[in-house]
Amino acid sequence: MAAAYSIADLVVCRSGATTLSELSIMGIPAILVPLPSASNNEQYHNACYFSDNNAAVIIDDNDIDKELLSSIDRLLSNKTLLSNMKSASKNLANIEASKNISKEITDAILKRLNN
Numbered sequence: 001m002a003a004a005y006s007i008a009d010l011v012v013c014r015s016g017a018t019t020l021s022e023l024s025i026m027g028i029p030a031i032l033v034p035l036p037s038a039s040n041n042e043q044y045h046n047a048c049y050f051s052d053n054n055a056a057v058i059i060d061d062n063d064i065d066k067e068l069l070s071s072i073d074r075l076l077s078n079k080t081l082l083s084n085m086k087s088a089s090k091n092l093a094n095i096e097a098s099k100n101i102s103k104e105i106t107d108a109i110l111k112r113l114n115n
Contacts, residue, residue, distance in 0.1 A: 001022060002026075005022065005023070005026040005028055006026070008026075008028055009028075009029075009076065009082060010028070010029050010030065010031065010072065010075055010076060010082065011023060011028050011029070011030045011031070012030070012031045012033065012068065012072070013030060013031075013032065013033070014032070014033060014034065014035050014043060015032040015033070015034045015035075015043040015044070015046040015047035015050070015056075015058075016035070016038075016043060016046070017042075017046060020032075020046055020049075020050060020092075021093075021094075021097065023050075023055075023056075023089055024050075024055070024089050024090065024092040024093035024094075025093045025095065026089075027086050027087070027089050027090035027093070028086065028089055029055060029056065029075065029082055029085030029086050029088075029089055030050065030055070030056040030057075030089070031056065031057050031058075031059055031068070031071050031072065031075070032046075032047040032050060032051070032056045032057070032058050032059070033058075033059050033060075033061055033064055034046070034047045034058065034060075034061070035061070036061045036062075044058075049092075050089070050092065053088055053091070053092055054084060054085060054088040055085055055088040055089035055091075055092055056085070056089070057071055057075070059071060
């Protein structure tokens with residue numbers, strides 16, 4: 001995926017946590033189509049976070065036929081908007097996420113062992 005992401009100006013995808021993490025690390029603007037059947041609606045909430053931070057636009061799964069092509073055209077034809085979305089996406093990246101998660105797990109294990 002890294003090779004594909006490295007040449008992408010815009011990505012159309014679902015909004016799972018791993019996908020959004022990859023997009024933010026690469027600084028890629030996106031059109032997000034949250035999976036409607038995701039438990040607890042987490043893909044919608046993930047997409048809202050990116051949209052609220054100007055890194056993506058959201059299209060509802062039911063509206064994809066009527067909105068996707070015009071959204072792609074609108075974004076790709078506005079280089080300033082696309083550039084701003086790219087910067088916003090990069091700003092959402094947490095490069096230390098894996099390190100922070102493993103520290104939390106290690107700390108929790110050590111705490112449990114010491115009790």
